[in-house]
Amino acid sequence: MNAINELAPTGISSEWxxxxMLSPxxxxxxxELIAVCMSTMRPNAIESDKKYIYPRKNFEALAAMGLLGLTVPKELGGRGESHLCAAMVVETIARYGCPSTAMCYTMHLGACAAALLRHHDNERLKAILKRVDKDVLIGTLSFSDPETGSHFWYPMSSRAERT
Incomplete structure (x- = not known):
């Protein structure tokens, strides 16, 4: 734990x-993720910022570690990890690698979770989730509300009726 705090000494001290809470x-x-962040993601972040490009290479690194399916159930080809582990992964990416990648990765995890929550019995979705790491499939959410802009709760709070 001290080595981690020495690499990024900002924030809360090790006693807090x-x-x-993390398992071994x-x-x-x-x-392992810190090593990948330092060797791969941070240099890619610099390149992405300079060239104004999406950090695709960082997602390829995450896929190589099997992290695109982090919260996807094991029976669907994912790691089946907890939200605590997901929070640790996002924080680690933001702190040691690339904050932009961490933000995009959070949206990806949300898209996978939303798809599972709303369509858990859909065979096509299950087939896609099984390929998420192998094919570097990146998910996101896109909703629109004509009155106020985009909101993640839109599908739960709005409805339409055919007239």
Whole structure:
């Protein structure tokens, strides 16, 4: 834990760190992810910022680690990890790699979760989720509300009736 705090000494000190909540496997995943962030994502972030391009290479690195399916159930080809682990992965990416990638990754996780929540018995969706890491499939959510803009709760709070 001290090595992690030495790499990024900002924020909460180790005595208040949520690291104690992570399993040994999750701590090992975090250490591996930090190495990938430092060696791959950070240089890609610099390139993406300079060239104004989407951080696709960083998503390829996440897919190589099996992290695009982080919260996808194991029976659908994902890791089946908890929201705590997802929060750790997002924080690690933002802190050690690329904040833009962390934001896009959060939207991706939300898209996968929303798809599972709303369409969990859809065979086509299950087939897509099984390919998420292998084919570097990146999800996002897109809703619109003509009166106030885009809102993630739109499908739950609005409805239409054929007239």
């Amino acid at each position: 760190s949520p690291q104690w 496997e999750q701590l090992a995943l975090q250490a």
